[in-house]
Amino acid sequence: MLGWIIYKNHELELKPELYEINRLIAEAEKHAIELHVLKPEQIDLIVTKEDRKSILVDDKPTSLPDFVLPRMGAGTTYFALAVIRHLERLGVPSFNNSDSIDTVKDKLYTHQILAQSNLPVPKTMLVKFPVDINLIEKHIGFPAVIKTLSGSQGKGVFLVKDKQSCKDLFQLLEITNSKISIIIQEFIETSYGKDLRVFTVGGRVVACMERKSNSDDFKANYSLGGSVSSYPVTPEIEWLAVEVTRLLGLDIAGVDLLFDHDHFKICEVNSSPGFQGVESCCNVNIPKEIYTYLKLRLREQ
Numbered sequence: 001m002l003g004w005i006i007y008k009n010h011e012l013e014l015k016p017e018l019y020e021i022n023r024l025i026a027e028a029e030k031h032a033i034e035l036h037v038l039k040p041e042q043i044d045l046i047v048t049k050e051d052r053k054s055i056l057v058d059d060k061p062t063s064l065p066d067f068v069l070p071r072m073g074a075g076t077t078y079f080a081l082a083v084i085r086h087l088e089r090l091g092v093p094s095f096n097n098s099d100s101i102d103t104v105k106d107k108l109y110t111h112q113i114l115a116q117s118n119l120p121v122p123k124t125m126l127v128k129f130p131v132d133i134n135l136i137e138k139h140i141g142f143p144a145v146i147k148t149l150s151g152s153q154g155k156g157v158f159l160v161k162d163k164q165s166c167k168d169l170f171q172l173l174e175i176t177n178s179k180i181s182i183i184i185q186e187f188i189e190t191s192y193g194k195d196l197r198v199f200t201v202g203g204r205v206v207a208c209m210e211r212k213s214n215s216d217d218f219k220a221n222y223s224l225g226g227s228v229s230s231y232p233v234t235p236e237i238e239w240l241a242v243e244v245t246r247l248l249g250l251d252i253a254g255v256d257l258l259f260d261h262d263h264f265k266i267c268e269v270n271s272s273p274g275f276q277g278v279e280s281c282c283n284v285n286i287p288k289e290i291y292t293y294l295k296l297r298l299r300e301q
């Protein structure tokens with residue numbers, strides 16, 4: 001089998017610290033998969049009805065792969081998405097597909113879909129400039145969490161503790177970029193400095209870990225230095241994670257859950273989740289789970 005990873009770097013630019021990409025490459029050999037890592041910019045899109053068996057890579061006609069693994073997540077550009085869509089139209093299966101990647105990039109749209117199906121999400125409000133702080137105080141309250149519409153690894157996420165700090169932050173944002181898309185969410189106090197990352201593949205939970213901040217930061221991301229430990233998968237956790245991925249059409253996902261007293265609320269969903277943390281604390285081989293699933297989907301034994 002031949003597979004392509006669509007990533008921000010091509011294979012000659014890969015470094016040892018790129019844990020997930022290197023693990024996917026190493027595990028592919030054990031599954032008789034020839035895997036190549038391509039930047040979207042290496043691929044030229046030529047839309048034609050004549051040739052549907054190849055595509056231009058580095059200016060050369062190249063045979064189509066058996067599957068594509070996009071690994072750009074929230075950083076997926078329009079061009080990258082166009083490349084994935086083009087490959088899909090040529091009959092190449094993508095795990096995840098372009099529609100689900102595009103949906104999950106938008107945190108507000110993701111929450112709209114989940115809330116429509118009556119899933120528990122934090123109360124969320126789309127911000128418009130000039131910001132009405134009184135309206136935020138009435139409907140969201142303080143403390144509150146402010147997020148950019150697209151982002152991962154805890155970037156673009158801020159906690160404002162009161163009305164004045166919220167006003168100050170929005171004044172700064174408006175001066176910097178008044179067209180920036182921002183959402184504001186209710187703060188789930190019982191999840192301060194901790195959350196769950198549930199890893200799903202093919203509509204089932206393969207691992208669950210608890211992340212805890214090692215400082216006073218309210219964010220618990222492993223990429224920000226948080227500690228991780230395995231967490232038991234309860235029926236509620238399993239149902240929430242599986243239902244989220246079903247509604248969003250994701251084959252591979254990282255579902256982040258907040259502790260809401262004795263239950264959970266869905267914080268975010270990642271279409272290209274990191275798994276260094278989950279492999280460090282859970283007895284799971286994520287690339288193996290991915291390849292086993294896609295071989296079943298492709299009916300390749």
